[in-house]
Amino acid sequence: xxxxxxxxxxxxxxGKTTSSAAIAAGLAQAGHxxxxxxxxxxxxxxxLVMGVERRVVxxxxxxxxxxxxxxxxxxxxxxxxxxxxLAASQTKDKxxxxxxxxxxxxxxxxxxxxxxxxxxxxxxxxxxxxxxLYFADHAVIVTNPEVSSVRDSDRILGILQSKSxxxxxxxxxxxxxxxxxxxxxxxxxxxxLSKEDVxxxxxxxxxxxxxxxxxxxxxxxxxxxxxLDAESDAGxxxxxxxxxxxxxxxxxxxxxxxxxxxxxxILGGGD
Amino acid sequence: xxxxxxxGRKNKSSAAAARExxxxxxxxxxxxxxxxxxxxxxxxxxLDVVKKxxxxxxxxxSIRVDREGDASVLELNVTLPEN
Ligand SMILES: Nc1ncnc2c1ncn2[C@@H]1O[C@H](COP(=O)(O)OP(=O)(O)O)[C@@H](O)[C@H]1O
Ligand SMILES: [Mg+2]
Numbered sequence: 001x002x003x004x005x006x007x008x009x010x011x012x013x014x015g016k017t018t019s020s021a022a023i024a025a026g027l028a029q030a031g032h033x034x035x036x037x038x039x040x041x042x043x044x045x046x047x048l049v050m051g052v053e054r055r056v057v058x059x060x061x062x063x064x065x066x067x068x069x070x071x072x073x074x075x076x077x078x079x080x081x082x083x084x085x086l087a088a089s090q091t092k093d094k095x096x097x098x099x100x101x102x103x104x105x106x107x108x109x110x111x112x113x114x115x116x117x118x119x120x121x122x123x124x125x126x127x128x129x130x131x132x133l134y135f136a137d138h139a140v141i142v143t144n145p146e147v148s149s150v151r152d153s154d155r156i157l158g159i160l161q162s163k164s165x166x167x168x169x170x171x172x173x174x175x176x177x178x179x180x181x182x183x184x185x186x187x188x189x190x191x192x193l194s195k196e197d198v199x200x201x202x203x204x205x206x207x208x209x210x211x212x213x214x215x216x217x218x219x220x221x222x223x224x225x226x227x228l229d230a231e232s233d234a235g236x237x238x239x240x241x242x243x244x245x246x247x248x249x250x251x252x253x254x255x256x257x258x259x260x261x262x263x264x265x266i267l268g269g270g271d
Numbered sequence: 272x273x274x275x276x277x278x279g280r281k282n283k284s285s286a287a288a289a290r291e292x293x294x295x296x297x298x299x300x301x302x303x304x305x306x307x308x309x310x311x312x313x314x315x316x317x318l319d320v321v322k323k324x325x326x327x328x329x330x331x332x333s334i335r336v337d338r339e340g341d342a343s344v345l346e347l348n349v350t351l352p353e354n
Contacts, residue, residue: 147289154297158304190284197290201297 002110004117005245006136008160010152012123014144015180018216018226019238020120021049023140025225026242028083032115035074037105038088039132040122041097047087050077051223061089064101070108079228084114097131106135125159134165138174138245141204144181145193150201153177157202176207178241183212185257195255208241210234211254306336321349 007020017040024036037060038046047053052075058068063086070086077083086105089096109117121132133139139160143153160173167173179195186192199206215232219225227242229235233254240250303310314334321327331350336343 147293150293151296151300154300158301162304187286190286193286193289193293197286197293201290201293 002106002114002117003137004106004119004135005138005140006119006121006132007140007142008121008129008133008136008156009142009149010123010125010129010156011144011149014142014149015210015216016123016142017045017049017120018220019140019142019178019180019210020046020118021225022227022235022238023242023245024116024118025077025080025083025227026239027116027118027246028077028080029227030242030246031082033082033113034116034118035084035086035109035114036118036120037086038120039097039128040120041088041092041128042090043122044088044090046085046120047075048223049220050085050225052077052085052087053223056087059087059089060105061092061096063105064096064098065092070105070112079224095127097127099131099134102131102135125155130159130163133160133173134163136160136164136173137166138176140176140178140207140245141202142178142180143198143202145179145183145187145195145198147193150193150198153202157204175204176245177202177204178208178210179206180210181212182209182255184255188257195252207244208237209252209255210237210241302335302337310334310336317347325351327352 005023007016007023009016020036024034027034036046036050038044039060040046041061044059047056055075058073060073062068063070063073073086075085075087077085106117119132119136122128133156141153141156143149157175160175161167164173177199179198182195183192187194195206195209211233213232213234215229215234216226219229226232226234227238230239237254240253243250314332317334318327318329318332321332327349333348335346337346
C-alpha cells in the first residue's frame with residue numbers, strides 16, 4: 001500500500017499548500033513515485049503553486065463520480081518524472097468527497113505503484129479536511145508560531161487521535177510538526193513564539209522549521225514548488241524536512257538571526 | 272530615559288504571554304477532549320438539579336474527568352452564592 005501523508009493545520013493561510021507541493025516534490029526528487037492531491041474542493045490552489053493550472057481537465061471529484069478515470073485526471077509534472085498531481089474541483093461542493101470514493105482513489109493509486117500520496121488539506125474541520133485526515137498514515141501539522149495557529153493545530157491533533165482510520169482501528173497516525181513562516185529575529189526579540197515553545201505546547205516531534213522567506217512568493221508567482229529553488233533558505237529548509245521524514249538526521253538551519261556584517265548594516269540590505 | 276526600560280527585554284515579552292495563555296488553554300481543551308462523550312449532557316443535567324435548590328449561573332458549575340492510573344475521577348465544582 002502507498003503511504004498517505006496528510007498536510008494539515010486547521011487554520012488557513014499557514015502554508016499547507018506551499019508545504020504539500022514542496023514535500024511531494026522532495027519525495028519525488030528522492031526517487032519515490034509520488035502523487036499530490038488537492039482536497040480543497042471549491043477553492044483549488046495546488047494547481048497554481050505547482051504551475052499546472054492550464055493542464056487541468058479532470059479533477060479529484062470527477063474521478064470519484066466516475067466521470068473520468070484516474071489516468072485521465074492525473075497530471076504528470078514536467079520537471080520531476082516521478083511526480084503527479086490530482087487537482088481539486090472548482091465547481092463541485094465538498095460533499096462530493098465521500099469516504100468510499102476517497103478510499104477507492106487511494107487504493108487505485110497504490111495499485112498504480114505510487115509510493116507516497118500527499119494530501120493537501122483545506123483549512124477548517126469540515127468534510128474536505130476530515131476526509132484528508134481520515135486515511136492518513138502520517139500527518140504533517142503545519143503551524144505558524146502564533147496563538148491561533150497553535151491552538152488549531154492542537155484541535156487537529158485531537159481529531160487525528162480520535163477520528164482517523166488508524167485511531168478507529170486502535171492505532172495511531174504518525175504525527176510530525178512543521179513550523180513555517182518562522183522569523184528568528186522576532187523570536188530573538190521576544191515577539192514571536194520560539195520553536196521550543198511550539199514543540200512544548202503541542203508535544204509533537206519536530207520535522208522542520210521553514211523560515212519566512214521571499215523565495216516562497218517568488219516560487220508561487222512562477223508556479224514551481226519552492227524546494228526546487230535549491231539555493232533559497234526555504235528550499236533548503238524543506239529539503240531538510242523531507243530528508244528527516246525519510247529517516248535522515250539533519251541539524252536545523254535558518255533558526256537563528258543572520259549575523260549581519262557592518263557593511264550590510266550600514267547599507268540596510270541584508271537579504 | 273527609564274521609560275524604555277518598561278518595554279525592554281527584561282519585561283515579560285509578548286511571546287512569553289502567548290506561551291502562557293496557550294499552555295493554559297490547550298491543557299483545558301485537551302481535558303475536555305479526553306472526557307467521555309456524555310460529559311456535556313451530564314453537566315447540563317447536574318446544573319438543572321443544582322438550580323432547583325440554589326440560584327447559580329451556568330458558569331458556576333464545572334465538571335471534569337481526570338485520569339489517575341487506571342481509574343477516572345469525576346470532579347464536580349459548584350460555586351455557591353454568598354447568601
Ligand atoms: N515560509 C514562508 N515564507 C513566506 N511566505 C509564505 C511561507 N509559507 C507560506 N507563505 C505564503 O503564505 C500564503 C499562504 O500559504 P498557503 O501555502 O497557500 O497556505 P494554506 O494552504 O495553509 O492556506 C501564501 O501567500 C504563501 O506564499
Ligand atoms: Mg491551501
